[in-house]
Each structure stands twice: as C-alpha cells, then as structure tokens.
Amino acid sequence: MEWEQCWLNYHKVDYKTSPAFQHIYHNSDDCRVLSAVQELKTGLSAMLDITPFSSNQQPERTQQSIQLVILTDQLDRYGLEGYEIALDGNNIKILAATGAGILYGSFSLLRGIAASVPLEQLCGIDQPSAPLRMLNHWDNLDGSIERGYAGNSFFFQDSNVLVNSRTRDYARLVSSIGIDAVVINNVNVVNDAISLVTPRYYDSLKKLSTTFEAYGIKLFLSLDFSAPIDLNALETADPFDEKVQSWWNRKMQEIFSAVPNLGGFLIKADSEGRPGPFSYGRTHADGANMLARAVAPFGGSIIWRCFVYDCQQDWRDKSSDRAKSGYDNFMPLDGQFLDNVALQIKNGPMDFQVREPVSPLLGAMQQTNQILEVQITQEYTGQQKHVCYLVPMWREILQFHTYCQANNDRVEDVISGKTYGNQLCGMAAVANTGNEPNWTGSDLAAANLYGYGRLSWNANLSSEQIASEWIQLTFSANPSVVRAISDILISSWPAYEKYTSPLGIGWMVNPGHHFGPNVDGYEYDRWGTYHRADFEAIGVDRTSGGTGYTRQYFSPNFETYDDVDTCPEELLLFFHRVNYHYILKSGKTLLQHIYDTHFEGVDDVRRMISQWNSIHGLIDETVFQRTLERLNFQLEHAMLWRDEINTYFYRKTGIRDKHGRTIVS
Ligand code: GCW
8 A cells, every 4th residue: 555544544453342243234325325334344344353244225133233324304413414323232323314424423433443432432412513624735736735744745746636546545534534625726826726617627626526525525626816817718807897707607607517516615815915806996705705606506605715914014114013914804894795605714813823812803703604724734833843733722722712702702612603603614724634655744743634623523522532542543552652642742732832932922933934943034024923022022012002903802802911911921922022031920031931941842852752762662663763753853953943042032132041051152
C-alpha cells in the first residue's frame, strides 16, 4: 500500500464480548449504506477475524447480525445525520432516518470496537453538534498546496482532477470522523482553478462528487468572483449588472446539472488582492446574494469568507487596527444576506495565531448564518515540524461565551444553530493533508485532523478523550503508549505558545513562509500585524482609550478585556500596551515572565522527547523513528525561538534574567 490508513488501521482486538456477527443486514441499498456495509466488513474482518456476509434479507433468528435499518419516518428522532445503536438479543441495530446516519453509526460502532468499548456503552442516540462540518483544502491545480506541509495535492496534478483509490480512502477517513462537506480547491482561485466551473472539468468533478456522495460528503468548490471576466465572457463582474446575473444563473444551471452532489461554493472576495464586489461600489451582501440567487434553485449554498482587511497599511499609522476590520466590514450588513448564504469567520480577528481572542463577529450577527473557520494546517503553529495539538485551542473557542444573549451564547451554540435557529451553520477547517504516505507529514499532526472532525461532531468531547481515542485507533491500546502520546499532545500547544511570541502578541515569524522566529519580521511591513516593542513597553492598546477594538465585544467581555487588571493574561499584549516592569498575577515582571516561559517551553519539548523514547519498541519502528527525528528538530528550533526572543528583549531593555541564564547580549 502506498499510503497509510491512519485511524482506520483496524488493529486486531481482543474484544471481550466477542460477537460473531455472521450477517450484516441492510434494509436499503442507498450508496451510503453500501459504504457502511463495506466498511463493516473491512473493519470487522481485520479486528475480529470474522468474515460476515451481507444481504437485504432479514437474518435468521439464530444468526448474530448487525442490522442497518433506515427508518424514514424517524427524521424527528434521528435528524438528517444522527443514528442510534441498540442491542436486541443477538443483534446490534444501527437505526437512522438516512443513509448518512447509518454510515456514521457504523463508523461509530467500528471505533468503539477498535477502542474495546463494551457494546452496551456504545448504545444510544448520537447527533452532530454542527450541521456543516467542512474541510477546506487550499490545493492548487498544479498540485501545490498553499500552506501545505504534507507533500502535494491528491486532488489535483498537472491541472487535472485526480479520482482514484486514494480519493476513496480520503473519503473514508474524513467521513469516519463526521466530515460532511469538502472544498477541494484553494480559496485563492487562480490559473486553471478558474476553469473548474467549465465543461473541461465536469466529468472528473462528477466522478469525484459521486465518490464523496457514497461517504455522505457534499462537494464544494472555491469560486473566482471575477469568473465572468476571467473566462472571457463579459467585461464586468458587477453583481448589479443583469448580464452578469444571467451569466451566473446559466453557469450554475450548467454545473449543477453536470455535477451531482454539489453543495455550493466558497468565496474569498475583496481579501488579499482577490476580486470582489468592492470594485463596483457594491457590498459583500450584494455580491454574495447574486451568487446565492443563482444556486438557490439547485439547493446550493454560498459560503462567503469574512477575512477582509486592509493589507496595504502604513506601520507608522497607529490609528488603523487590522483586528477591527472583520467586524467593521460585516456587522453593518447583518440581516442583508439571503438564507442560503453563510459567512465564514476565522476564529480570531487576525489570522490563526497561536493565541488570539475569539472574533467579536461570532454571535454578533443575529440575522446572518455563521460558520467558524479554524486552521488545522499548522501555518503559524510549527508547520507540522513541531507537535502542536490544536484541539484544546478549538475547545476554548467553542466554549467561549460571547454574551450575545442570556443563554445559548457560546460560540458552539452560535455555530450549531442553537442561538439564532439557523439551519446553515457549522465549522470549517483548513485541512493539513497532502500526498505523503501518512497524509499529514507529521504522524502526530493527524491527531488534529481527527480531533477537528470529532469535535465538530461533538463539541463536548474533551481534548484528552479525543487524544486517547485517536492514539488507540492509530497506534496501540497499550496504556503506556496511550499515556505517553497523550501527555505529549496535551502539553504541546502550551509549549509552543511558551517558546514563541508571548501573551497574545502573535507573529514574530519570518515573512512569507511564516516559519521560524523573526521578531521584527512584520514590524515595518504593510500587513497590520505590529508588536510595537520599544525599550520600555510592548503591545498594542486596543482598549476604548486606544484603537477601540474592545468595544466590538458584548458586555461583560468588553469590560474584561478593556481593563488591564481583568484582561486574561494570556491575551494581555493583544489588548494592552504594557511596560516590561508590569507585575503579573504570578508576581513576576512582564519581562521576567517572557524570559521564564521561553526557557520552560524548551524544557517542555525535552520532556516530550523523553516521553516519546519511553515507548520505543511499543509502536511501529518506522513511525517511532520518523517522529523522533521531528521532535529532535523541534527541540533545536524551540531553542532558536527561545534565544532570539529572549535576546531581542534583553537588547531592547538591558534588563538581565533574574536567574542569570544565558541570553546572548
Ligand atoms: O493566513 C493567510 C495565509 C494565506 C491564506 C489566507 C486566507 C489562502 O497566509 O496563505 O490564503 O490567510 O485565509 O485567505
């Protein structure tokens, strides 16, 4: 096999109740049910050494069977994607109102068996928290991947769409964790990607979307707002121009009839140089609604990104604040978007830093469908060369109280539709996959992909639960292995935060590729991401007396962030400009805290390496060695981060480390 199976390894298990499962009965031949049958056969034969047969004939009483039963009249009970696992004498029943529910139920049963969970504990009804659980791939048609750290694309090569057995394994992997929508191409739509919406690609897109459909996944494409111009059809893309409107109407008619199972389109408009409605004096709502009208007859959705800001700033101008721009651009449009439009909002107001406050837009737009966007690919969190388990960060975001109303005000409530009753909402994440044999480059980075899927399905799962599940399915159920890898994962985000930029300030990376320390890398640039460190203080005053960003939050978040005494310390330098002598709750000065955390972060990585060494011999040797190699690199690189950051502040301030450790003067 040229590629690996990650958490679908289906290791042999010594399953206590050891059911025989001779027969898989299914009452429907829906394509998703047939995928479930196939997966059950694969999984059960590998894990339990049995070879069940399948049929749509009721099983005999004496047989132990798994029964996959669609109950179309039970939509209220199970929802569109939910399922129930129930024990009935010798039989296990998976009940659902749809084929998708049967598929998710089957994956859940297999997951339970793989982790040796007793059958009784697997019983019950389960439904996803977020209706949309998307992956966004930033794959280009030439096969490269923007911010990809795991090889090239497995969707595109030399301007062709690839559909092969790896595509099916991809669909199995992501469906098994509940993903129900996938955008295959980069939001920066350039070159041949512009032509994805032309007949040249329809046959291969149809093949791809049919493969996806069998795993409950809707295909989405990123769209070029200027397509009418770029495809040489018209001279304008003005959403108010009738020619433009009817061009899009015809285009959507054409593509939806050629490509089944198409969910809709994702658009990055008026953002970092991409075309959009601003060129014609129109609003984002005007642009999104034009497309929404064109896809509505086919049940399609338009997902419109809110990553809109001025990327031509002057670092000398302290009055503009990039953090404010998402809210400033979109808040005034609340209520103007059609029902089949959802706004996709990055988790923080800046751009996927190791620590950012939650975007104030989330929850603020009461009459607009919202999708939370997170980044699995580790652009700013170590590029898959550092271990950085992101599930704890996403959990914090989902649990955050926006205070947009008295109850059901957490981000999780907003994006699951509990707050405002929306249907079109959920989560999207930038994928971290590529065509490397292990899919994610770093073996441990697969925990983030797995964790994203599981968390978007069930926001109540803990980071530890998800980690331990993933370790058991991927590596081994040996308790020493589970403990060691889980400890590594759980300590990894805090460690990365400690040895990189401090207390929410962000950036301090090399421009362009964003890897490795460069404290002033973006300081005098046009991107609006400044730390403004001088010899006395560091940070940006975003309070009501500063740029006013804090005012975008509901009370009491506004007051909490606005006051330096109540502002959570991990975000201190995001919201406040603070003197190096400022005393933190620990009793340390800000500067001493910076020095200390940088030493601690490196020590944490050392500990991770010794934990990894403790499982030598207990997991696959190749995986052991290649991960050890990455961890050793991480240690070197963490030391570089530590020394550059500490030296920078020592040179700025002339204040020595209290403990006299080596800082380069
Ligand atoms: O963080 C920035 C990335 C870009 C990306 C952009 C976006 C796809 O550096 O590579 O472009 O965000 O989210 O649109």
